[in-house]
Amino acid sequence: MTTATPSIPATNVERTRVGKYDLGKTLGEGTFAKVKVAKHIDTGHTVAIKILDKDKILKHKMVEQIKREISTMKLVKHPYVVQLLEVMASRTKIYIVLEYVTGGELFNKIAQQGRLSEDDARKYFQQLIDAVDYCHSRQVFHRDLKPENLLLDAKGSLKISDFGLSALPQQFRADGLLHTTCGTPNYVAPEVIMDKGYSGATADLWSCGVILYVLMAGYLPFEEPTIMALYKKIYRAQFSWPPWFPSGARKLISKILDPNPRTRISAAEIYKNDWFKKGYTPAQFDREADVNLDDVNAIFSGSQEHIVVERKESKPVTMNAFELISLSSGLNLSSLFETKEIPEKEDTRFTSKKSAKEIISSIEEAAKPLGFNVQKRDYKMKLQGDKLGRKGHLSVSTEVFEVAPSLYMVELQKNSGDTLEYNHFYKNLSKGLKDIVWKADPLPACEQK
Numbered sequence: 179m180t181t182a183t184p185s186i187p188a189t190n191v192e193r194t195r196v197g198k199y200d201l202g203k204t205l206g207e208g209t210f211a212k213v214k215v216a217k218h219i220d221t222g223h224t225v226a227i228k229i230l231d232k233d234k235i236l237k238h239k240m241v242e243q244i245k246r247e248i249s250t251m252k253l254v255k256h257p258y259v260v261q262l263l264e265v266m267a268s269r270t271k272i273y274i275v276l277e278y279v280t281g282g283e284l285f286n287k288i289a290q291q292g293r294l295s296e297d298d299a300r301k302y303f304q305q306l307i308d309a310v311d312y313c314h315s316r317q318v319f320h321r322d323l324k325p326e327n328l329l330l331d332a333k334g335s336l337k338i339s340d341f342g343l344s345a346l347p348q349q350f351r352a353d354g355l356l357h358t359t360c361g362t363p364n365y366v367a368p369e370v371i372m373d374k375g376y377s378g379a380t381a382d383l384w385s386c387g388v389i390l391y392v393l394m395a396g397y398l399p400f401e402e403p404t405i406m407a408l409y410k411k412i413y414r415a416q417f418s419w420p421p422w423f424p425s426g427a428r429k430l431i432s433k434i435l436d437p438n439p440r441t442r443i444s445a446a447e448i449y450k451n452d453w454f455k456k457g458y459t460p461a462q463f464d465r466e467a468d469v470n471l472d473d474v475n476a477i478f479s480g481s482q483e484h485i486v487v488e489r490k491e492s493k494p495v496t497m498n499a500f501e502l503i504s505l506s507s508g509l510n511l512s513s514l515f516e517t518k519e520i521p522e523k524e525d526t527r528f529t530s531k532k533s534a535k536e537i538i539s540s541i542e543e544a545a546k547p548l549g550f551n552v553q554k555r556d557y558k559m560k561l562q563g564d565k566l567g568r569k570g571h572l573s574v575s576t577e578v579f580e581v582a583p584s585l586y587m588v589e590l591q592k593n594s595g596d597t598l599e600y601n602h603f604y605k606n607l608s609k610g611l612k613d614i615v616w617k618a619d620p621l622p623a624c625e626q627k
């Protein structure tokens with residue numbers, strides 16, 4: 179007699195695994211990349227993974243730019259910049275593993291609450307200048323600074339994301355200036371629009387000035403219905419102040435939104451500005467942190483070393499509390515209502531804190547020497563005895579269920595064959611599984627009689 183099978187959804191949940199990460203939902207999608215949330219299978223650490231399609235990169239001759247982007251992100255280690263953790267590649271994709279930032283976009287805050295208070299705007303601007311100036315000191319320029327690229331962490335601090343258009347010194351021409359127009363027009367400096375060659379640092383500071391204006395005004399300083407009209411306003415730095423705009427901030431922004439990059443205020447001068455200085459404390463961090471570019475070089479050299487595969491895998495079925503209680507002999511509620519004898523057990527359960535994969539392979543290794551042929555499918559196994567027993571061949575099925583994060587329950591059930599032979603098999607199998615079992619059912623009832 180077999181005890182009732184719990185009502186467990188029949189379908190297994192599918193998930194995609196890349197290297198040691200399980201991919202989750204999409205956080206954002208652009209022309210060349212998709213960003214997904216992911217979880218490390220051993221540590222449970224959550225990350226964001228930027229996924230690039232190798233074909234698209236090759237087609238658009240962007241290999242060098244992407245390599246630069248990745249190297250750039252590795253060079254930058256600052257508390258207000260999204261950290262690049264590692265890089266992986268499959269045959270068709272590049273995976274950039276990034277620090278996961280949980281507070282959403284700073285832009286959303288403005289969209290939801292409108293303009294920020296003077297103190298809040300100043301705090302984010304101080305963090306922005308701190309991070310941008312640090313990047314500039316490492317010859318790294320962002321060139322696409324805008325509120326959408328400014329994320330907030332769990333503590334509400336700024337995290338600059340997406341150095342996709344940043345450039346390292348290689349991109350300088352002989353005149354020592356950057357060439358390539360890019361970026362979002364509303365935040366772009368006049369010299370970038372005119373493409374007369376520009377310094378990445380002063381162009382980024384212009385964008386910081388536009389950002390500060392947006393944080394305090396709640397709208398853009400330069401906004402026109404046509405791109406030409408917008409460019410005209412930007413060249414001339416033509417904008418107006420809303421009446422509430424504090425004079426200290428007006429003075430500073432006027433010095434940043436100077437259309438002439440040569441006379442525009444520098445970061446060093448911003449640090450000395452009275453409005454900026456109020457309550458400013460520079461971020462504390464290790465400026466000498468080591469940077470290793472081996473993984474970046476390996477994935478672009480065609481080496482197999484960092485090649486990973488993207489696999490679709492099914493996840494063990496998850497059990498809810500009711501299903502668990504109905505299974506557990508220790509908490510067997512049926513005994514509260516029923517007085518009949520416990521039936522002879524032909525199914526057995528144990529729990530394990532090992533991963534589902536380890537559990538499956540341990541069962542396989544333990545069952546084979548006992549003369550069992552093993553068939554596996556996802557998180558289910560069928561073990562078929564090769565010896566003819568009293569009631570034919572012994573056949574046992576197993577399934578792994580996730581009962582809590584990192585806690586699995588394994589159910590073994592006799593499909594056919596003699597129960598005593600099954601009990602004997604279970605006893606021997608248990609010996610082979612002693613390293614993975616956390617808590618096990620007592621031996622099947624008939625063995626105890």
Ligand code: ADE
Nearest residue numbers: 205213226276277278279
């Ligand atoms: N969206 C884009 N990049 C992200 C990140 N690193 N963390 C959270 N959301 C993101």
